[in-house]
Amino acid sequence: MSKGYAAWLFVLPALIVLFLFFLLPVLAGFALSLTDFDLYALADIHNLRFTGLHNYLILLHRPLFWAALGHTLYFVAAGVPLSITASLGTALLLNSKLAWCKSFFRTALFAPVVTTLVAVALIWRYLFNTRHGLINYLFSLPGIHPVNWLGDPRWAMPTIILFAVWKNFGYNMVIFLAGLQTIPEELYEAARMDGASAFSQFRHITLPLLKPTLLLVVILTMSGYFQLFSEPYVITEGGPLQSTVSVLYLMYRDAFKWWELGLASAEAFVLFLLMFGVTAVFLRLVRRGGER
Amino acid sequence: MSFRPAKVLINGLLVCVTAVSLLPLLWMLSVSFMPKEAAAGFPPPFLALRPTLENYRRLFVYAGMARYLLHSVLVASVVTLISLWFNVTAGYAFAKLRFAGRDRIFHMLLGALVIPSQVTMIPLFIMLKWMGLVNAYAGAMAPMLAGVFGIFLVRQYARTLPDELLEAARIDGAGEMRIFARIVLPLLKPIIVTLAVFTFLASWNDFMWPLIVLTGQDHYTLPVALAALSREHTQDSPMMMAGSVVTVLPVLLLFLALQRYYIQGLLAGSVKG
Numbered sequence: 001m002s003k004g005y006a007a008w009l010f011v012l013p014a015l016i017v018l019f020l021f022f023l024l025p026v027l028a029g030f031a032l033s034l035t036d037f038d039l040y041a042l043a044d045i046h047n048l049r050f051t052g053l054h055n056y057l058i059l060l061h062r063p064l065f066w067a068a069l070g071h072t073l074y075f076v077a078a079g080v081p082l083s084i085t086a087s088l089g090t091a092l093l094l095n096s097k098l099a100w101c102k103s104f105f106r107t108a109l110f111a112p113v114v115t116t117l118v119a120v121a122l123i124w125r126y127l128f129n130t131r132h133g134l135i136n137y138l139f140s141l142p143g144i145h146p147v148n149w150l151g152d153p154r155w156a157m158p159t160i161i162l163f164a165v166w167k168n169f170g171y172n173m174v175i176f177l178a179g180l181q182t183i184p185e186e187l188y189e190a191a192r193m194d195g196a197s198a199f200s201q202f203r204h205i206t207l208p209l210l211k212p213t214l215l216l217v218v219i220l221t222m223s224g225y226f227q228l229f230s231e232p233y234v235i236t237e238g239g240p241l242q243s244t245v246s247v248l249y250l251m252y253r254d255a256f257k258w259w260e261l262g263l264a265s266a267e268a269f270v271l272f273l274l275m276f277g278v279t280a281v282f283l284r285l286v287r288r289g290g291e292r
Numbered sequence: 293m294s295f296r297p298a299k300v301l302i303n304g305l306l307v308c309v310t311a312v313s314l315l316p317l318l319w320m321l322s323v324s325f326m327p328k329e330a331a332a333g334f335p336p337p338f339l340a341l342r343p344t345l346e347n348y349r350r351l352f353v354y355a356g357m358a359r360y361l362l363h364s365v366l367v368a369s370v371v372t373l374i375s376l377w378f379n380v381t382a383g384y385a386f387a388k389l390r391f392a393g394r395d396r397i398f399h400m401l402l403g404a405l406v407i408p409s410q411v412t413m414i415p416l417f418i419m420l421k422w423m424g425l426v427n428a429y430a431g432a433m434a435p436m437l438a439g440v441f442g443i444f445l446v447r448q449y450a451r452t453l454p455d456e457l458l459e460a461a462r463i464d465g466a467g468e469m470r471i472f473a474r475i476v477l478p479l480l481k482p483i484i485v486t487l488a489v490f491t492f493l494a495s496w497n498d499f500m501w502p503l504i505v506l507t508g509q510d511h512y513t514l515p516v517a518l519a520a521l522s523r524e525h526t527q528d529s530p531m532m533m534a535g536s537v538v539t540v541l542p543v544l545l546l547f548l549a550l551q552r553y554y555i556q557g558l559l560a561g562s563v564k565g
Contacts, residue, residue: 004390004392006389006467006469007385007389007390007391007394007468008391009381010381010382010384010385010389010472011381011385011386011397013377013378013382014378014379014381014382014443015382015397015438017378017434017437017438018438018439018440020434021412021416021434021435021437022404022407022409022412022435023404024415024419025411025412025413025415025416025419026404026411026412026415028415028418028419029411029412029415032414032415032418042418042421090306090309093302093305093306093309094306096302098298098299098302099302099303099306100303100306105310107548107551108310108313108314109309109313110555111313111314111547112313112316112317114493114497114543114544114547114554115317115497115540115543115544116496116497116499116514116518116536116540116543117497117499117515118499118515118516118518118519118539119320119514119515119518119535119539119540120316120317120320120536120540122518122522122532122533122535122536123316123319123320123536124316125522126323126529126532126533127316127319129529131334132331132332132333132334132336133336134319134335134336137334137335140335166313166316170313171558174555174558174559175559175562178559216562217562220562223406223408226408227408229410230499230500233499233519234519234522237523248410248500251410251414252500252504255413255414255417255504256504261414261417261418264414265414265415268410268413271410271411272407272408275406275408276406279406
């Protein structure tokens with residue numbers, strides 16, 4: 001048996017799966033977004049009509065879609081910086097020579113990452129329950145009135161953001177920790193001899209040397225946070241008053257509750273383009289900043 | 293000595309964040325052992341003073357949790373086995389074997405990583421509906437049977453294997469299959485364990501796709517079942533916490549046992565940039 005033939009036997013199963021269940025659906029999804037695919041077309045494909053960019057035009061005029069975009073951006077804009085700050089902060093603590101039992105702390109801080117989102121989201125829903133949640137109880141100790149966390153449109157999204165930060169920060173923490181460990185200790189020693197404060201060591205040594213890691217983490221975290229779905233599905237069901245409906249939540253509802261599969265495909269593609277655009281703009285800004 | 297306050301401060305902060313990290317999980321465990329009435333009180337109790345297994349009993353006897361647990365074990369195990377086979381052979385071939393268009397195909401695969409999988413879900417649903425795989429385990433498993441990330445991880449690792457070893461075996465007349473099975477697989481063992489943990493956890497925790505494709509509760513996996521139950525039993529927190537424990541515990545234990553492999557994979561996967 002020749003080497004080339006064997007090589008194809010090795011790669012083909014994976015390539016076939018990726019083609020059938022990823023590449024083909026991506027192309028089909030775009031095609032779908034240009035049609036009025038709905039329940040009737042699902043029953044009989046002859047009911048399908050090509051409608052060009054009509055779905056995208058509908059979205060432009062649909063307030064709920066704009067609202068969903070806004071909620072998603074809110075989640076990304078607040079969640080990503082908070083999440084990364086928490087990751088970097090804990091990584092710095094863990095990397096400190098003064099920290100005790102590092103491996104215990106690291107494992108404990110990482111634990112939420114591996115837990116099942118739906119399961120821990122249910123804990124969150126209970127913790128933030130207005131009437132018998134632990135959080136409102138703790139707030140009541142210093143005399144703060146109970147907050148209607150999940151029933152008040154102003155508080156629902158912040159609660160979900162807190163949840164996401166709690167669930168995810170351990171992941172980037174581990175990446176930061178590995179990045180921090182590559183920074184040579186001598187740099188800090190030299191800085192200390194010159195009398196640099198802890199803050200200026202962080203500002204002038206840690207941050208610049210961590211920049212490639214930071215860049216990667218920001219991009220990965222952003223793309224993850226744009227895909228907000230399960231948190232509102234479990235914790236708030238998109239409410240109250242649709243205030244936690246994200247683009248993917250809207251897509252899910254339009255597709256699998258109302259069977260507007262063409263329209264929902266267009267929503268998915270707009271989200272994809274948005275993610276792509278935001279990442280590209282971010283990279284561009286970083287590069288320009290680097291030249292100065 | 294100015295060292296002491298810094299030491300106290302750093303460790304104190306670590307204890308605080310660790311508490312924030314772990315307390316919700318510990319509270320879940322505690323509430324899952326409380327009688328229904330105790331958990332609805334205010335202030336909510338921290339500890340189950342008279343622990344009971346009643347919530348677990350209701351969960352398994354009335355809510356059919358055993359079935360969902362079985363489904364999750366089945367789906368995650370089969371996904372892990374098949375995707376290991378596909379990803380490991382492909383990763384090895386991309387690293388060590390020559391074939392037309394190898395690098396071009398690989399770079400295309402890497403490029404595909406920017407596309408979020410949700411873009412594929414609607415057309416995939418329609419495709420699987422035509423194939424009769426909606427509300428079937430095969431449908432839930434299909435998109436997870438191979439992954440660019442897994443192939444990438446194996447390729448990175450396989451590139452470090454010495455070429456001389458493979459060449460020597462070829463000169464001795466060993467076929468490619470034999471070389472793979474006898475020489476390559478044993479050497480790839482660490483990355484295979486890493487990938488196995490990753491895949492199992494990802495499949496176990498997967499929610500959106502199973503929610504879409506498993507339309508009837510006779511096929512639900514744990515997360516989908518848990519989400520559905522929580523909508524039915526909004527007030528029954530202890531039972532939901534028991535359900536969360538049943539869902540989270542297996543993966544948490546798996547992670548604790550194989551933590552080193554998991555973290556290695558996470559780091560290997562994040563330096564691709």
